[in-house]
Structure formats: structure tokens, C-alpha cells
Amino acid sequence: MKNFVSMKHYSKHELLQLIKLANDIEQHGIQPFNQQLFAANLFFEPSTRTKMSFVVAQRKLGLEVLDFMSDVSSVKKGESVYDTAKTFESIGASLLVVRHPQDNVVHQLANQITVPIINAGDGKGEHPTQCLLDLLTIYQEFEKFSGLKVGIIGDIKHSRVARSNAYALSTLGAKVYLSSKTEWQDHSLPYQYIDIDDAVEHCDVVMFLRIQHERHENQASNDHYLEKYGLTAEREKRMKPHAIILHPAPVNRGVEIADELVECNRSRIFKQMTNGVSARMAVIYRLLEGGGITHEKPINQRKAIISK
Amino acid sequence: MKNFVSMKHYSKHELLQLIKLANDIEQHGIQPFNQQLFAANLFFEPSTRTKMSFVVAQRKLGLEVLDFMSDVSSVKKGESVYDTAKTFESIGASLLVVRHPQDNVVHQLANQITVPIINAGDGKGEHPTQCLLDLLTIYQEFEKFSGLKVGIIGDIKHSRVARSNAYALSTLGAKVYLSSKTEWQDHSLPYQYIDIDDAVEHCDVVMFLRIQHERHENQASNDHYLEKYGLTAEREKRMKPHAIILHPAPVNRGVEIADELVECNRSRIFKQMTNGVSARMAVIYRLLEGGGITHEKPINQRKAIISK
Amino acid sequence: MKNFVSMKHYSKHELLQLIKLANDIEQHGIQPFNQQLFAANLFFEPSTRTKMSFVVAQRKLGLEVLDFMSDVSSVKKGESVYDTAKTFESIGASLLVVRHPQDNVVHQLANQITVPIINAGDGKGEHPTQCLLDLLTIYQEFEKFSGLKVGIIGDIKHSRVARSNAYALSTLGAKVYLSSKTEWQDHSLPYQYIDIDDAVEHCDVVMFLRIQHERHENQASNDHYLEKYGLTAEREKRMKPHAIILHPAPVNRGVEIADELVECNRSRIFKQMTNGVSARMAVIYRLLEGGGITHEKPINQRKAIISK
Structure with missing residues (x-):
């Protein structure tokens, strides 16, 4: 190297x-x-x-x-x-x-x-070192990648974290899904876009991305973002029993993830x-x-x- | 601890x-x-x-x-x-x-x-570590606290240093006096306010506070502050023979303390x-x-x- | 010392x-x-x-x-x-x-x-430590100072580097020449001003100075500066075979020195x-x-x- x-x-x-x-x-x-x-x-x-x-x-x-x-x-x-x-x-x-x-x-x-x-x-x-720490966190949890379903959710288009993770997880044999509102989708990435509710229910790892306000020309409105595209308490209940939550942080609490979930049992955010x-x-x-x-x-x- | x-x-x-x-x-x-x-x-x-x-x-x-x-x-x-x-x-x-x-x-x-x-x-x-260094300075000078008269002089209301020192000096048995112009007094503190001239004449330790311009909404005018509320050369002459001068610094020279007194024999400001x-x-x-x-x-x- | x-x-x-x-x-x-x-x-x-x-x-x-x-x-x-x-x-x-x-x-x-x-x-x-590193670079090249011709070229008036180098090089027995456009000359320095073309042709060391935009009241126009006062590829060809190029950096590439010369064989800029x-x-x-x-x-x- x-x-x-x-x-x-x-x-x-x-x-x-x-x-x-x-x-x-x-x-x-x-x-x-x-x-x-x-x-x-x-x-x-x-x-x-x-x-x-x-x-x-x-x-x-x-x-x-x-x-x-x-x-x-x-x-x-x-x-x-x-x-x-x-x-x-x-x-x-x-x-x-x-x-x-x-x-x-x-x-x-x-x-x-x-x-x-x-x-x-x-x-x-x-952002390859951020990716490596995500991989390490997943590895410590599941001891494998092949067959794992990983949902990358949020502002895909502006996210270097999404890009590095999608490449590496695919290489490692995981199945990568993307979930994003239409204007934040990046169709140069060869992965399937699915609905937030499907992602949360079927993935072993749900990785939320930070809304990169500082990268958007118009400050994106956070109105109802959590309900539409984020991890609410209701959605968390529908996650698989062993599924975990990742986020590269800093979290916009109450926007990408409900405030009370940031340090819940499933969250590996500070472990990351x-x-x-x-x-x-x-x-x-x-x-x-x-x-x-x-x-x-x-x-x-x-x-x-x-x-x- | x-x-x-x-x-x-x-x-x-x-x-x-x-x-x-x-x-x-x-x-x-x-x-x-x-x-x-x-x-x-x-x-x-x-x-x-x-x-x-x-x-x-x-x-x-x-x-x-x-x-x-x-x-x-x-x-x-x-x-x-x-x-x-x-x-x-x-x-x-x-x-x-x-x-x-x-x-x-x-x-x-x-x-x-x-x-x-x-x-x-x-x-x-x-600001408890600032307080501790003040206590150390006083201790090195007098080897005791009980019975010492300490005057804390200046912008009491906006000063975290004043608060920490007043608490700790009282606990240690010193007698704390405050001196301040009316609008900077804080009457939640249970200590006696005295005139600047009394403070300077009767205290063993005169502790001047920095005017916290950055904490005042209207930039306080420094006009005549030294003469009215600060340590002039004339006031320094009336201090007790063994009395010392403290200030948490940075000093506004010529405002809280006359320029030439900042490093005088009584000053412990750089020792602090x-x-x-x-x-x-x-x-x-x-x-x-x-x-x-x-x-x-x-x-x-x-x-x-x-x-x- | x-x-x-x-x-x-x-x-x-x-x-x-x-x-x-x-x-x-x-x-x-x-x-x-x-x-x-x-x-x-x-x-x-x-x-x-x-x-x-x-x-x-x-x-x-x-x-x-x-x-x-x-x-x-x-x-x-x-x-x-x-x-x-x-x-x-x-x-x-x-x-x-x-x-x-x-x-x-x-x-x-x-x-x-x-x-x-x-x-x-x-x-x-x-800027005496910048001067010392220039002297070290010259010493490593020529193993002596006496008899060396050193041309200091550019914004003499605003340059502390020029001043320190002129003093020290003279003390060490080198012959110092200055070259500058008229408004950047400093006649309090007792050294001869020569034309840029003379400096480049006759000196063993040509030391270009940074245009200190941040020190000029009116942002100096860079128009044609390189051609008039800087080191062009054409001028570099007329340098003595063993002559070297110094610059305190950061270089304004294409202004004081042509971009492609910054890392040429004669350049000691990164060695400096x-x-x-x-x-x-x-x-x-x-x-x-x-x-x-x-x-x-x-x-x-x-x-x-x-x-x-």
C-alpha cells in the first residue's frame, strides 16, 4: 500500500x-x-x-x-x-x-x-477511513460480510461516505441497497434504490447519512424529513432483532434519526x-x-x- | 473527586x-x-x-x-x-x-x-482552577486563610472568578469583601460591599477583576474608571505594608490597575x-x-x- | 547568544x-x-x-x-x-x-x-532564520561566500528577507546586488541596484523575493511582471552554468518565477x-x-x- x-x-x-x-x-x-x-x-x-x-x-x-x-x-x-x-x-x-x-x-x-x-x-x-471504521463496526457485530444486507440511507448524492461504503461492501460480498429522496439519488452508483420502510425492515445494517447542509446550495428544509426519510421510533421497532444502526456523525438529532435512538441499544454511533x-x-x-x-x-x- | x-x-x-x-x-x-x-x-x-x-x-x-x-x-x-x-x-x-x-x-x-x-x-x-491558583498565591504569601481580609474589586456581576473565590475563601475562613460600582453589584452573593478606598486600606489581599468588555452589551466606557474604581498609585500607597495585589489577567492596564503597578513589588499577577x-x-x-x-x-x- | x-x-x-x-x-x-x-x-x-x-x-x-x-x-x-x-x-x-x-x-x-x-x-x-537557511543552502552549494555574487531580486522595499540576507551576505564576504522595479527599491540599503538581465547573467545565486501582496496597499498588478522582472525560461538559459535559484516561498508561480522553473535543476526552493x-x-x-x-x-x- x-x-x-x-x-x-x-x-x-x-x-x-x-x-x-x-x-x-x-x-x-x-x-x-x-x-x-x-x-x-x-x-x-x-x-x-x-x-x-x-x-x-x-x-x-x-x-x-x-x-x-x-x-x-x-x-x-x-x-x-x-x-x-x-x-x-x-x-x-x-x-x-x-x-x-x-x-x-x-x-x-x-x-x-x-x-x-x-x-x-x-x-x-x-472517505475511505470512515468506510474502514464502518466495516470494522459491522465485522465486530456479524464477523462476516457475505450475505449481509446493508441499507445506505439519506443524502447519497453529496455523500463521500456512501460512495466508499458502497464500493467496499460490494467487494466484501454484502448486498448494498440505497434509499434516498429523489433529488438526492445518484444513479451513477450501480445499486438498487428502495423505500425507507423496506430498508429499515429488511437490512441487517441501516446506515444513515448526515444531511450535508454545508454542501447544499439551498439550505434543505428539515420539515418532516424524519417522518419521511429518517429513523423514527416506529420504524426502529420494525427492524430485524439483530439489526444495527450506523451514522458517520455528527448526527442532526431529530432529523436523520430520532433523538432518543441515537444512543439506543441498536446504535453503534459512538462505537464507530x-x-x-x-x-x-x-x-x-x-x-x-x-x-x-x-x-x-x-x-x-x-x-x-x-x-x- | x-x-x-x-x-x-x-x-x-x-x-x-x-x-x-x-x-x-x-x-x-x-x-x-x-x-x-x-x-x-x-x-x-x-x-x-x-x-x-x-x-x-x-x-x-x-x-x-x-x-x-x-x-x-x-x-x-x-x-x-x-x-x-x-x-x-x-x-x-x-x-x-x-x-x-x-x-x-x-x-x-x-x-x-x-x-x-x-x-x-x-x-x-x-472558574474553579483560576480560584485555586489565587488560593495558592495567597497561601504562599500568608500560610493561612483564617482571619485574612480579601477584597474582590470590580465587575462582580459578570465575574465567574469572583464567584469561585468568594465561595472558597469563605470556606477557608477568610473574610470576603466586595467592591463594585452599583450596576455591577450582585446581591445574590452574601458578602458585604464596601467602598474601593476602604477595601484598599483594610484588606490583606486586593483582588481586582478584569472588566469583561466582551460580556457587556454596551461597551462600558473606561473614562475615569481607574480614578473611581481602580488601583491608582495614590491608593496603592495606602495599602497595608504586607498587602498584595491580585488580578486574573489579562489586565486592562490603566483601567483596573495603573500601568506602573502591574509589576510592582506588591503585585503577584505574573506569579499567579x-x-x-x-x-x-x-x-x-x-x-x-x-x-x-x-x-x-x-x-x-x-x-x-x-x-x- | x-x-x-x-x-x-x-x-x-x-x-x-x-x-x-x-x-x-x-x-x-x-x-x-x-x-x-x-x-x-x-x-x-x-x-x-x-x-x-x-x-x-x-x-x-x-x-x-x-x-x-x-x-x-x-x-x-x-x-x-x-x-x-x-x-x-x-x-x-x-x-x-x-x-x-x-x-x-x-x-x-x-x-x-x-x-x-x-x-x-x-x-x-x-527574518533572520529565513536568512540562515538561505546561507546554509548557498554554503552547501559553494562551500564559501567570499567572492560570490548574489542577486536579490524583487520587492526589496517590503522584504525582511532581503534585508537580513543583504546584511549577512555582506558580512560573509559575498557581493550583494539588488534588482527591483523603481517603486520597490529601498535606498537605505547600501547595495548597487542592477537590471534583472544583468543580475541573472552575472550572479552565482539569484534570489527571487515573494511579492508581498498582503503588505501592499494597492494590490499590485501582476500583468507582465514575469516578463519584466521575473525569471522566465529565456532568462534562466542565460544564467551561469553553476548558478542556483532561491526563493523564500510560497512562490507566486508564473509571477516571480515561471511555473516550470520552480522545480528545475537549478532550483533549491524545496531544499531551502x-x-x-x-x-x-x-x-x-x-x-x-x-x-x-x-x-x-x-x-x-x-x-x-x-x-x-
């Missing part, structure tokens, strides 16, 4: 290996890297959850964290994403984590920059967050172990000048 | 123990925690002094620091304080330090969240800042040692997955 | 020592300090490159980093730079790195504050960034070793209370 940019790039075997590594890290821990390495988090969009999850993952692996703030930075001076990334590489970063509002920027960077790049969300493209740390540790570990730094050899002589 | 939210919760004995622990840490140091733990600093109001003081305290205790910026975060996406706090707990924080512009938010959180919470200032409520680090170390230590992490046992298995 | 504020303060011998220390650190590394020390980065102007370069340098030396954000801080409450700096000193910082939009602020601070101060850019004054880390490590090391902390003695008992 050189970069971690799209879930499309991985086979069933590779995905399972990554999920199992994440699960193993969560259960047994892992030795931090044995030399001083720097990770740069380049978030060109605001983020709490994802960025903080990466920071915890990085610190648990013993990495130093460089926090780039696009709003107080050279971006104001008109610097390109490429030049920013190259700058961080030049000052010694061994890993770049990049979020960007445009769909293709992270893919481009991955071809231009030498050090590994993790896509932390690119426009309406993908916990899993996010292990999932990201697994990805970072895989990207950096290739450089040999887990086996006492420096990934790059230039970057290891301190430790003697 | 589960949380550190209000000075009202502590007995004289508990306060003295905390002050002495802080003093001991300042003089002799203390061993950092022996495992990797994360503290999250959730400041929903801007802060330099308090936040940086917490960071130094946390790093001296060996804690990892997660820095939440409310202005570049999910708060913009409408997330509640509870969901933000729960997120940090989910990704592995063992301690939350919370500042919030509303009076009751931190108290509520303390009842909802499992990990310890420190109130770093809540609206016009309390130094003491803030030890005071916060003491609080954090007390909150986390309960989890056993000072005695080689992990506070929470889930959070200690790395060290093997 | 007590502070690092201006390149005017150093003799040829001192500069060479510093350059060689930086070069040595880059090639062989250096032991981190053996105690917990805090560095505070006080940037009153936005910065990515310089700030991040300092952070990497500080972490490689084992320093803790306190990151001050002027836009979310007490500065909003009207606090002076002096009081901010004194606050960081009071909470335990052993080193302050200061960038400020006004020319004289850092010099003043250096006289008022006890702990060492590094000037990370002050208005149109100086890499060198920035070593240069800053050398400066920090020199400033702090004076306190004895490289020889097992604490620089200040008060600041070393933890480690036993």
Missing part, C-alpha cells in the same frame, strides 16, 4: 486483512514506531471528529503531529494544494492526511507526492467513533511499515537525523 | 489538601503518569492564558493534548456540546477541560459524561500565572489518580491498548 | 559557526535536550511554512510546543504583545519565537523578556525548506545550550520541577 485514497483499489482479501488488523489493534494494541516520524494533517475543510481521530491514532503510534490550518495559512497567500503538500514533505513529514472540498485533489496529490497520502475526505468523492481510531491506526501502520520503520530501519535517512 | 466544576463542593479540609498538593508540585515536581492518556481541551470561548496553562500542566504530567477549536469545527455543523464531549470520550479522552459561554453547560456535562470534567470557566458561573500551572496539575492529578493510573494499573483497559 | 533577532549582530566567524552547526545537524543529527522544556510560538501574523518548520525543529530537539493563535486569543481582549510574551514566560516557556507585523516589536521584546527570543519575521524588518528545519535547530540549540541544559544542568530550576 503506497496511499489510501479510494476503496475501489482493494480486493476482498486486502480489505479483510485491514479490518482484521484494525480489530487486532483495538483488542491488543500495537507497538509504536521506534523512531521520530512526523505526520501532517492538511485539512482544507473544517473537521473535529475526523481530525481528532487521526491525531489520537497518530499519537498512539508514536507519530509527531503537524496541524495545518487552512484558514490561517499560506492558502490565504494563494498557495496551491500541491505546493502546500510539497512543503510539508520538504520539512520532513513522512505521511500526509488530506481533506479537501474538491473531488479530485487528493487523487492528484497522491500521484505527485513521494510520501504516503491518506484521503480524509475529498469533496463528494470518497472509537473504532475510527483503530481503523486509522491500521491504515497508518500499513502505509509506514512498507518503509521498514517497524523493523528498526529508517524509512528515509534524511528524516531520521536526530535519534543518533 | 470525580469532576472539578464548582468551589462550592469542597470542604475546608479538601481545599487545603488541594492547595498543599499544588504547592508541593511547584516546589518538588511530581512523576508524570506512567501510561499514554489523552486530555481534550474543549474551549467554546477564546482563551490564551487558561488554555495554555492547561496545556503546560497536561504535558508536565505526561498527558497527550487534544485541542478542540470551536470555530473550525463541528459546532459550525450544529453539533451540541454534549455530542462534542461524547465524541472526545469515544475517541479515547480520559479527561475533558471545558470552557463555555453559558452558565450551566459544564455542570450538565459532568452529569452526562463518564470521564472527569474540569470547568475552565462557564459563563458567569465559576506561574501558579496556575501547578494548581491545574494538582487538579488533574487528583482526578486521574482515582482511576489508579498513578499506581501502575490502567484507568481503563480500552485506553491503554498501545503500551503492549 | 541571548536572542536571535537581527543578522546585523553577528560577525563573519559567528555566522560561519552557525551555518556549520546547521549543516552538521542536517548530516549527523543531534541529541535532543535531556529535560522537558517548552517553546512558545507567538505568531501575530499567519504562517504555515515558518511556523511548521519551527515546530519540526523544536520537536526534533525534544521541546514541547505551545502554539499561540493571535486570532483566537487574548489579543482580541486588547492584550499587548509584551503582556502576552510575559504570560508565556510565566507559565514556563524557555524560548519564544515571535512573528509580528510591526517592525520593532521583536527587538523591544528581546530587551524586556528574560528567556531567549527568536525573530520569526517582524514587519519589514528582518528542508534546510529551514536544520537552520532553526541550530539557532534554538545555541540559544538554549547557554542555559546549560545540554550538560545535565537545568536552565531554570522552576521550569524543571517534573523530572524528579
